[in-house]
Amino acid sequence: MAAVTHDQLQGHQPGPTGLMRWLTTTNHKDIGTMYMIFSFIMFLSGGVMALTIRAELFQPGLQVVQPEFFNQLTTMHGLVMVFGAIMPAFVGFANWMIPLMIGASDMAFARMNNWSFWLLPPAAILLIGSFFVPGGATAAGWTLYAPLSVQMGMGMDLAIFAIHIMGISSIMGAINIVVTVLNMRAPGMTLMKMPLFCWTWLITAYLLIAVMPVLAGAVTMILTDRHFGTSFFNAAGGGDPVMYQHIFWFFGHPEVYIMILPAFGIVSQIIPTFARKPLFGYASMVYATASIAILSFAVWAHHMFATGMPAAGQLFFMYATMLIAVPTGVKVFNWVATMWRGSMTFETPMLWATGFIFVFTMGGFTGLICAIAPIDIQVQDTYYVVAHFHYVLVAGSLFALFAGAYYWLPKWTGHMPSEFLGKLHFWCSIVFFNITFFPMHFLGLAGMPRRIPDYALQFADFNALASVGAFGFGLSQLIFLVVVVKCVRGGERAAARSWEGAEGLEWTVPSPAPHHTFEQAPVVK
Amino acid sequence: MESARRFATASAAVGLAGPALAQDSPARYNLQAPVTGIAEQINDMHTLMLVICLVIFIGVFGVMFWAVFHHRKSKGAVAAHFHENTAVEIAWTVIPILILLGMAWPATRTVIEMKDTSNPDLTIKATGYQWKWGYDYLQGEGEGIRFLSSLSTPREQIEGGAPKGEAYLLEVDKPLVVPVGKKVRVLLTANDVIHSWWVPAFGVKQDAIPGFIRDTWFRADKEGIYRGNCAELCGRDHGFMPIEVHVVSAEKYAEWVSAQMQAQNVALAAQ
Ligand code: HEM
Numbered sequence: 001m002a003a004v005t006h007d008q009l010q011g012h013q014p015g016p017t018g019l020m021r022w023l024t025t026t027n028h029k030d031i032g033t034m035y036m037i038f039s040f041i042m043f044l045s046g047g048v049m050a051l052t053i054r055a056e057l058f059q060p061g062l063q064v065v066q067p068e069f070f071n072q073l074t075t076m077h078g079l080v081m082v083f084g085a086i087m088p089a090f091v092g093f094a095n096w097m098i099p100l101m102i103g104a105s106d107m108a109f110a111r112m113n114n115w116s117f118w119l120l121p122p123a124a125i126l127l128i129g130s131f132f133v134p135g136g137a138t139a140a141g142w143t144l145y146a147p148l149s150v151q152m153g154m155g156m157d158l159a160i161f162a163i164h165i166m167g168i169s170s171i172m173g174a175i176n177i178v179v180t181v182l183n184m185r186a187p188g189m190t191l192m193k194m195p196l197f198c199w200t201w202l203i204t205a206y207l208l209i210a211v212m213p214v215l216a217g218a219v220t221m222i223l224t225d226r227h228f229g230t231s232f233f234n235a236a237g238g239g240d241p242v243m244y245q246h247i248f249w250f251f252g253h254p255e256v257y258i259m260i261l262p263a264f265g266i267v268s269q270i271i272p273t274f275a276r277k278p279l280f281g282y283a284s285m286v287y288a289t290a291s292i293a294i295l296s297f298a299v300w301a302h303h304m305f306a307t308g309m310p311a312a313g314q315l316f317f318m319y320a321t322m323l324i325a326v327p328t329g330v331k332v333f334n335w336v337a338t339m340w341r342g343s344m345t346f347e348t349p350m351l352w353a354t355g356f357i358f359v360f361t362m363g364g365f366t367g368l369i370c371a372i373a374p375i376d377i378q379v380q381d382t383y384y385v386v387a388h389f390h391y392v393l394v395a396g397s398l399f400a401l402f403a404g405a406y407y408w409l410p411k412w413t414g415h416m417p418s419e420f421l422g423k424l425h426f427w428c429s430i431v432f433f434n435i436t437f438f439p440m441h442f443l444g445l446a447g448m449p450r451r452i453p454d455y456a457l458q459f460a461d462f463n464a465l466a467s468v469g470a471f472g473f474g475l476s477q478l479i480f481l482v483v484v485v486k487c488v489r490g491g492e493r494a495a496a497r498s499w500e501g502a503e504g505l506e507w508t509v510p511s512p513a514p515h516h517t518f519e520q521a522p523v524v525k
Numbered sequence: 526m527e528s529a530r531r532f533a534t535a536s537a538a539v540g541l542a543g544p545a546l547a548q549d550s551p552a553r554y555n556l557q558a559p560v561t562g563i564a565e566q567i568n569d570m571h572t573l574m575l576v577i578c579l580v581i582f583i584g585v586f587g588v589m590f591w592a593v594f595h596h597r598k599s600k601g602a603v604a605a606h607f608h609e610n611t612a613v614e615i616a617w618t619v620i621p622i623l624i625l626l627g628m629a630w631p632a633t634r635t636v637i638e639m640k641d642t643s644n645p646d647l648t649i650k651a652t653g654y655q656w657k658w659g660y661d662y663l664q665g666e667g668e669g670i671r672f673l674s675s676l677s678t679p680r681e682q683i684e685g686g687a688p689k690g691e692a693y694l695l696e697v698d699k700p701l702v703v704p705v706g707k708k709v710r711v712l713l714t715a716n717d718v719i720h721s722w723w724v725p726a727f728g729v730k731q732d733a734i735p736g737f738i739r740d741t742w743f744r745a746d747k748e749g750i751y752r753g754n755c756a757e758l759c760g761r762d763h764g765f766m767p768i769e770v771h772v773v774s775a776e777k778y779a780e781w782v783s784a785q786m787q788a789q790n791v792a793l794a795a796q
């Protein structure tokens with residue numbers, strides 16, 4: 001017993017080394033790291049698919065890929081980014097940071113934590129491997145609408161299994177987070193004293209537990225329609241293709257909040273640090289997050305205005321969706337009020353967080369415009385919607401992830417990330433992001449449908465511009481890789497409190513955070 | 526900052542150049558020039574929303590950038606300590622709700638109007654196939670006419686072997702023909718997977734769902750050729766099943782109807 005403790009104090013890890021260490025680890029920091037490496041690999045894979053799409057769309061006509069393969073690329077790009085890149089990245093942050101923020105020694109279910117991560121690589125192999133089976137990957141769009149998804153080849157079955165596995169992983173991860181947050185807070189850390197990142201993740205975890213099974217049900221019904229003679233989504237057998245959409249979006253809309261609420265949490269940690277001023281409206285932030293989460297269950301059919309719902313249905317979903325703009329607005333106002341009369345500095349994390357607020361809000365506005373049912377009839381399934389969701393997902397979730405990565409890299413690696421490269425990464429990303437996605441608003445309004453490999457001539461200029469921007473954006477992300485590698489290898493030593501204004505328990509442990517932290521729970525006053 | 530400039534240019538483009546451009550050449554920045562009352566309402570609503578959003582945007586980010594530039598440590602700013610203010614927080618919850626109510630009102634009227642498919646002059650059924658449209662004139666002048674309508678852009682143009690024509694990918698062999706100023710009800714269904722029938726200038730987009738019938742309507746106020754696309758991913762050639770509608774005068778329509786009838790009778794006799 002004593003020997004083990006001694007080992008840990010010296011920073012040696014008892015137990016296996018090398019590959020076995022990573023396969024068997026139950027340490028929340030190791031697992032968090034693996035989640036993030038995994039999600040970055042998936043981010044690059046999804047990025048390569050996106051660049052192939054943009055290469056094809058650079059000019060009118062078919063040059064690079066054939067339509068069938070094009071559809072596979074758009075579908076897989078969506079699935080890989082949503083389930084492979086964004087969601088696991090946030091779970092990685094949760095693993096690393098939640099125990100450090102609440103003063104817990106590890107996650108509540110450490111072995112299950114290992115299992116939730118190690119489910120992901122096989123799922124990714126199934127998903128990406130589906131490109132190489134007869135018929136190729138599924139080409140039904142990331143929404144996998146029936147009956148098109150019922151027509152697909154065996155790539156669809158692989159995608160379904162991959163989704164099942166990733167769903168199980170998410171649910172286990174979510175249960176772990178709920179139990180950790182509710183039971184393992186240090187003495188004195190009441191719920192309303194908890195860092196906002198933990199709050200947003202607690203609420204996100206409930207969303208995950210609620211809706212991942214719904215998605216699993218939807219894709220399972222597709223599976224049985226495909227192979228076992230059921231007709232859930234086939235009118236000839238008494239089913240209804242639109243029912244699939246209801247089930248999918250009952251998952252799908254909360255899912256978009258699963259991808260943004262933790263981002264709100266990260267940004268709410270960073271802004272006060274660099275404004276050197278407490279977060280404005282902490283309580284209203286918590287309530288806003290909770291109301292967004294609750295409302296998100298009542299708006300799903302705003303993705304289905306063109307299916308031909310009755311007027312009462314359209315009106316209900318229009319009003320409910322518009323209502324979500326209120327708590328979202330409150331969040332933005334709170335961040336701005338936090339910055340107001342602060343004493344701000346703009347190190348890399350703050351730059352990303354400020355960029356996040358600015359660009360994400362544009363996505364919020366286009367969301368509001370899409371919520372107006374008659375306008376949405378025009379822009380649904382056009383590039384306008386593509387612009388909207390990239391403003392909220394790339395400029396929202398992804399930028400917040402970068403902000404968080406730069407913020408906590410000192411804690412993870414013990415070194416300060418390069419300010420120069422970090423800023424370069426930021427400016428390249430935000431400029432190229434807007435060059436890529438801003439013109440898509442025009443394309444969509446003027447009538448360019450989404451998910452098409454070729455387009456009418458009046459759309460040529462903006463598409464060329466978007467493609468140039470996309471390659472710039474893609475290449476800029478390699479800067480991040482360089483920053484992280486350099487930061488792991490060396491650099492300026494980071495203090496325990498790596499940023500002047502940083503508050504919270506994670507800054508009370510040394511940098512890099514030792515393998516085991518808070519074995520003795522700290523006391524929060 | 527880059528994005529701020531782009532946003533400003535873009536909004537200026539939408540506000541000024543958009544409508545002007547849309548008149549003659551195909552739309553580039555804004556919604557296509559409307560030719561139905563509904564599309565007109567949608568355009569107005571969109572402009573209104575854009576203006577409101579822009580004003581809020583400038584307000585919020587004016588404040589934020591003011592803080593970004595002035596409340597900096599390097600400028601000697603000392604952090605204040607406030608972290609809540611009930612009055613302000615109530616105000617920025619309640620005021621947005623009022624603005625939203627203002628937006629919801631015109632939208633509600635349009636939704637109800639869009640859904641009113643009663644008393645049509647003409648009823649046409651459109652069926653989505655992988656990858657073309659079929660049209661059946663079910664009721665009204667021209668009843669009994671039926672034909673398939675598929676992409677007429679030659680393969681060489683798509684593959685780069687020939688220069689691309691003006692209506693590249695937006696042209697069909699047999700366009701839908703309707704009379705101007707008449708209420709046309711369109712019934713939609715599909716044969717295989719979900720498609721979506723979309724003509725932007727009419728403000729009409731309705732999914733065509735296999736095994737079910739949905740309906741929508743339009744009344745085009747201006748003669749001309751209007752083009753649209755299938756707007757729901759439907760497989761390999763989803764990008765290649767356009768919609769072309771010719772809106773013609775009552776006389777021209779009557780001529781077209783009798784020509785079609787004759788051709789169909791000839792075809793029947795030949796069988
Ligand atoms: C103010 C808040 C928001 C509002 C009012 C809003 C509204 C909408 C509406 C009405 C649509 C349907 C558009 C259509 O398909 O025609 C949509 C699509 C979408 N939204 Fe949002 N949204 C908001 C925020 C977000 C956030 C925060 C995310 C994710 C981080 C998000 C992700 C998406 C995605 C992925 C789609 C497209 C799904 C697809 O068709 O593939 N939205 N949004």
Ligand SMILES: [Cu+2]
Nearest residue numbers: 253256302303
């Ligand atoms: Cu949604």
Ligand SMILES: [Cu+2]
Nearest residue numbers: 755757759763
């Ligand atoms: Cu289609």
